[in-house]
Amino acid sequence: MTDQAHHETTAPASVLIVDDSRVSGRKLAKAVTALGHRTELVSGGTEALGILGEMPFDIVLLDIVMPEMDGYAVLIAMKADxxxxxxxxIVVSSLDDEIESVARSIELGAEDFLPKNFEPAILRARMNASLARKRFRDRELDYLRDIDTLTEAAQVIEGGAFHPTELNLASVAARDDPLGRLAKIFRSLAEEIYDRERRADLTVRTLRGTLLVIAAGSIFGIAPALGRLASAREIPPLGLAFWSAVVAAILCLSFSIGRSGLPRLKLRDLRFLTLWALLLGCLYQLLTVVIAAHVEASLIAMIGSSRGFMVFLLAALLALERPSLQRFSGLGLGFAAVAVVLLVQGTGEDNDLLWIACALVLPFLLSLHTLLMSWRPRHLGAATTVGIMMALSALFLLPFAVAQNALFLPSLSFGQRELITLALGASTAAALVLALDLVVTAGPVFSSQMAYSQTLAGIAWGMLLLGERLSPLAWGALVFVIAGFWLVKPKRAGDDFRITLRMKGNG
Known part of the structure; x- marks a missing residue:
């Protein structure tokens, strides 16, 4: 006999004894206990089925002749469950026609038969044989269930997107047999593939995020220069903010409706869109135009570089992303590069210190805007979201522009005022759509580096549109800004990240 087989016949078992006779029931319980097993004694079939539904048992010793519910009825109920x-x-009986009762019990599913006047050796032999078969069957069922689990895991991977935790292979991998080793290898390969895909996803996010940072920042950076041009031509700030919002709304909604049809706006979306409209579409747009009248565009762009640190701190405080020394270093590298340019360039005689201090509000508003975009309605596309937000901004600005007599009517001749308004609206629309995509792709902290590309773009736009001069040092700072991108890195895919493998033969 092997060690495993010996263990199966001698290991303690949980035994339920069903007998309406107190004397014979206790006699049987004493004999079973002497064999090293645990016993539970009940006096009727109904009570037996009740306790079987509450407690696990390895074997049942069942009397045939009992009032109300006999052993045959208990057998039928057990085999139906x-x-x-x-x-x-194992049925236990003192019936005169033992052959007939044994045959009927076996037909109903009993393992064996034991007479009331049993010999201890017969009891031990028949219990050990039944327990050995039961434990072998349990192992067989466990093995089949584990094979099913492994098969289902393969189907999960083959069928579509998966996460390693969905494979449910921990219990199978815990087996100390070839099936367990196969499950370990299978799980290890799945986790390796998953980790590789997550790393690839991070690389793609980094590349795409860097391009979006540069593109969105470059477009955003034109706003101070356009604001300064508007001030020089005495264009009312409120009127300019209103009409640029109208232009942005028309462009975004036209694109959105032409591509996806009318947006399906939900009532709860209005809270986010209203807050965003007040913060960015009204307050930021208006302050940009007003402050640009008193501060050079390139200096506003320089001050905007503080936005990266603001977003980093706010995101850490709100637990939106996990802070790290590497990210802090990346943000610091870009900030330091821009700060050097600012110190070398100086503030200039035309820049009032009070207005310079006011200009710090702009990066703070953009920091709130960056974090707010993390909660935008996901069922609305980026263009739709920006279009509705800018439409609300125009609606909010309209009464103030009318009250201040700042609501000018565009001229059909399309002069400089109309050109500035169109450029501000179009650049706002494009930059915000890109920024929304950036936050989704790379997270708010990485997106905050748009402040650096916006800074350098603002300097460039100031030079192109306003003739402001800047040393080549600013262009050298761009190298450090891009290096900072790779230190910060986009947010990693969350726990809900799933990958899809293309299997050969699936097309």
Missing amino acids: VALREIPV
Whole structure:
């Protein structure tokens, strides 16, 4: 006999004894206990089925002749129950026609038969045989279930997107047999593939995020220069903010409707869109135009570089992203590069210190805007979201522009005022759509580096449109800004990240 087989016949078992006779029931319980097993004694069939539904048992010793519910009825009920049918039953009876009762019991699913006047050796032999078969069957069922689990895991991977935790292979991999080793290898390969795809996803996010940072920042950076041009031509700030919002709304909604049809706006979306409209579409747009009248565009762009640190701190405080020394270093590298340019360039005689201090409000508003975009309605596209937000901004600005007599009417001749308004609206629309995509792709902290590309773009736009001069040092700072991108890196895919493998033969 092997060690495993010996263990199966001698290991303690949980035994339920069903007998309406107190004397014979206790006699049987004493004999079973002497064999090293645990016993539970009940006096009727109904009570037996009740306790079987509450407690696990390895074997049942069942009397045939009982009032109300006899042993045959208990056998029928047990074999009809999926949870109980695998429990072996040895019937115990003193019926005169033992051959007939044994045959009927076996037909109903009993494992064996034991007379009332049993010999201890017969009891031990028949219980050990039944327990050995039961434990072998349990191992067989466990093995089949584990094979099903492994098969289902393969189907999950083959069928579509998956996450390693969905494979449910921990219990199978814990087996100390070839199936367990196969499950370990299978799980290890799945986790390796998953980790590789997450790293690839991070690389793609970094590349795409860097391009979006540069593109969105470059477009955003034109706003101070346009504001300064508007001030020089005495264009009312409120009127300019209103009409640029109208232009942005028309462009975004036209694109959105032409591509996806009318937006399906939900009532709860209005809270986000209203807050965003007040913060960015009204307050930021208006302050940019007003402050640009008193501060050079290139200096406003320089001050805007502080936005990266503001977003980093706010995101850490709000637990939107996990802070790290590497990210802090990346943000600091870009900030230091821009700060050097600012110190070398100086503030200039035309820049009032009070207005310079006011200009710090602009990066703070953009920091709130960056974090706010993390909660935008996901069922609305980026163009739709920006279009509705800018439409609300125009609606909010309209009464103030009328009250201040700042609501000018565009001229059909399309002069400089109309050109500035169109450029501000179009640049705002494009930059915001790109920024929304950037936050989704790379997270708010990485997106905050748009402040650096916006800074350098603002300097460039100031030079192109306003003739402001800047040393080549600013262009050298761009190298450090891009290096900072790679230190910060986009947010990693979350726990809900899933990958899809293309299997050969699936097209």
